[in-house]
Amino acid sequence: MNKLDLYELLRSHSYPGRGILLGRSADDKKAVIAYFIMGRSENSRNRVFEETEDGIRTKAYDESKMTDPSLIIYHPVRTMPNGMVIVTNGDQTDTIRDDLLEGHCYRHALNTRTFEPDGPNYTPRISGVLKPDYSYDLSILKSMDGDPSCCCRYFYEYDAPAAGVGHFIHTYQEDKDPLPSFEGEPRRVAVEAPDAKTLADGLWSSLNEANKVSLFVRYIDLATGAADTVIINKHQ
Secondary structure, three states, X not given: OOOEOHHHHHHOOOOOOOEEEEEEOXXXXXXXXXXXXXXXXXXXXXXXXXEOOOEEEEEEOOHHHOOOOOOOOOOOEEEOOOOOEEEEOOOHHHHHHHHHXXXXXXXXXXXXXXXXXXXXXXXXXXXXXEOOOOOEEEEEEEEEOOEEEEEEEEEEEEOOXXXXXXXXXXXXXXXXOOOOEOOOOOEEEEOOOOOHHXXXXXXXXXXXXXXXXXXXXXXXXXXXXXXXXXXXXOOO
């Protein structure tokens, strides 16, 4: 099966929304994580990623301009004590973490959640879990064709991928009004960048200039667990 060019995919889509990439570096020595956010409203664009002890959080760039923190202020990335990494586009990061700490699985956690209550878009909740053995899971919770009376939950579970392979999922299928939810399976994409900075630069330059807000990329050494993290914020 052919691998898609992730940069080209992003360049051809003015508003994919929020996106998660999990995969393996081309030299087969690093696990790869990327997460980005975009925004069309002033409130959504008024954000930056900030590192925390266990990952990152979103925060207002200009607190005086923040009008509604719900749905846009959360911890996108959290690292568990066992090395598992959770990455999501909302506060379901904490739902997954709390359930895992109680001995449940990520599916159990996400079965308690639905898409975001932001009609008429009903933004999907996308989530990824990178496991200690560097296999990973992706999921999406979305409305049924824009009908908020039904939540559709899809789970995709991958063994450790081949070198240079990643899977990418994002929130919006097209830049329309209202925004239609992502359709189909996560995209199988090529991961050719040798390091976190190279991937971050490539992704950032491929995202729509007007809509991009923040980007997080992490490469994790499979042998040592050492992490190389790059964060880019439009508001620096």
